[in-house]
Amino acid sequence: LGFLCFFGFLCLVHSINKYSVDEAVYVEMGSFLAYLTAPWVLRKYLVIPKSKVLSTYCAVYDTITYPPIFVHLLLMISIFVGMDKAYFFTFTLLDCLNMSELLRGTVKAVTRPARALGETAALFVIVVCCYTAVSFFIFGRDDIVDKTGVDDDPGGACNTLIECFIWSLYVGIREGDMEPALVDAPGFDDPGAFRNRIIYDVSFFIILGVLLFDVVSGIILDEFGAIREEVSEREDKMKNETFISGINREKIEEMEGNDVQFDVVNEVQQEKWNYLFFLIYLSQKELSDCNGPEAFVKKNIGETTWVPQRTCLAMERAGLKDEEEKSAEELLEE
Numbered sequence: 168l169g170f171l172c173f174f175g176f177l178c179l180v181h182s183i184n185k186y187s188v189d190e191a192v193y194v195e196m197g198s199f200l201a202y203l204t205a206p207w208v209l210r211k212y213l214v215i216p217k218s219k220v221l222s223t224y225c226a227v228y229d230t231i232t233y234p235p236i237f238v239h240l241l242l243m244i245s246i247f248v249g250m251d252k253a254y255f256f257t258f259t260l261l262d263c264l265n266m267s268e269l270l271r272g273t274v275k276a277v278t279r280p281a282r283a284l285g286e287t288a289a290l291f292v293i294v295v296c297c298y299t300a301v302s303f304f305i306f307g308r309d310d311i312v313d314k315t316g317v318d319d320d321p322g323g324a325c326n327t328l329i330e331c332f333i334w335s336l337y338v339g340i341r342e343g344d345m346e347p348a349l350v351d352a353p354g355f356d357d358p359g360a361f362r363n364r365i366i367y368d369v370s371f372f373i374i375l376g377v378l379l380f381d382v383v384s385g386i387i388l389d390e391f392g393a394i395r396e397e398v399s400e401r402e403d404k405m406k407n408e409t410f411i412s413g414i415n416r417e418k419i420e421e422m423e424g425n426d427v428q429f430d431v432v433n434e435v436q437q438e439k440w441n442y443l444f445f446l447i448y449l450s451q452k453e454l455s456d457c458n459g460p461e462a463f464v465k466k467n468i469g470e471t472t473w474v475p476q477r478t479c480l481a482m483e484r485a486g487l488k489d490e491e492e493k494s495a496e497e498l499l500e501e
Contacts, residue, residue, distance in 0.1 A: 206228060209224075210224075210225060210228045210229075213225055235265070238262075238264070238265060241258075242258075242259050242261075242262055245258040245259050246259060272394055272398075275390075275394060276387055276390040276391045276394055277387060277390075279390055279394075280386050280387070280389075280390045283386050284383065284386060284387075287379065287382055287383055287386065290379060291340060291375065291379055292336065294371075294374055294375050294379065295332065295335050295336045295339050295340070295375070296332055298335065298339070298345060298367070298371050299328070299331050299332045299335040299336075300328070301367065302331070302335070302345070302367070303328055303331050305363070306364075306367075339371070339375060340375075342376075343372065343375060343376030343377075343380060344368070344371065344372050344376055345367070345368060345371045409429070409432055409433040409437055409479070410433060410437070410439045411433075411437040411439060411442060411474065411475060412432075412437060412474070412475040412476055412477055412478060412479060413476070413477055414429075414432060414477055414478070414479060414482075416429045419432075432479045436479055436480060437475065437479060442474075445464075446468065449461060449464060449465045449468070452465075454466075
């Protein structure tokens with residue numbers, strides 16, 4: 168919604184300019200953006216669908232956007248389109264992201280902080296917009312040039328504010344500096360203009376070329392560190408805590424006079440698949456046919472009160488207890 172509003176604002180600025188273009192261009196671009204974002208916006212709005220049609224839409228949307236299905240769908244589209252446009256076949260090489268866990272982690276480090284990166288990108292656009300307005304109204308649009316032509320006579324890059332903004336955005340983010348998009352700085356013959364140009368170029372380079380690019384790098388590097396810590400913590404938990412009750416291996420080994428073995432508890436007494444099979448068994452059994460323990464578990468399937476917490480049958484028989492027992496809510500959060 169914010170992006171569409173920003174696009175509408177730019178269209179308004181451009182339309183009131185003396186060099187305005189056909190309004191149909193704005194309608195086509197706005198319609199494209201609306202169609203592009205509508206499915207995502209609608210799914211975010213339908214948290215709890217209240218009809219079969221909306222439920223079907225949510226189910227189809229969630230199925231298509233489920234990462235493994237979505238990736239394979241894109242690969243299939245690339246193959247079919249590649250029959251007409253051969254270069255689309257090269258996109259199928261991106262399937263290596265599905266084959267390598269390391270590459271998936273790399274992509275995740277960029278996609279997980281998407282909100283922070285998006286807000287930073289918006290700040291990029293705002294900074295470039297401010298500097299474009301300054302150069303357009305103070306230096307003049309004739310100072311914004313395209314130096315990709317003849318060096319001694321660079322051609323004008325834009326005639327309107329929005330055209331100058333797009334050109335400055337392209338050059339500024341690519342180069343981290345506005346110098347390639349502006350005419351050469353005036354000499355010492357005009358001290359005021361020379362001073363203004365120095366302030367303009369240096370401040371743009373520091374704010375966008377240094378600070379904002381470093382912010383993006385910092386966000387991605389921090390996410391790499393967070394992912395590494397999560398993986399390490401997950402592996403440690405899977406190795407040193409029982410899956411069902413969360414009994415710590417070290418606590419079991421430190422308990423004196425006990426015959427409890429960690430691997431026996433985790434893989435035999437509290438085997439996770441047995442719990443799953445038990446839940447499936449209860450889901451197919453009527454409550455009236457259940458005995459006492461079965462009825463208790465069936466009534467509390469959505470809760471964790473029936474799941475052993477920091478204990479097991481062997482520990483209770485031996486009168487042993489983990490002193491750091493946690494509540495069901497704490498275990499559920501973990």
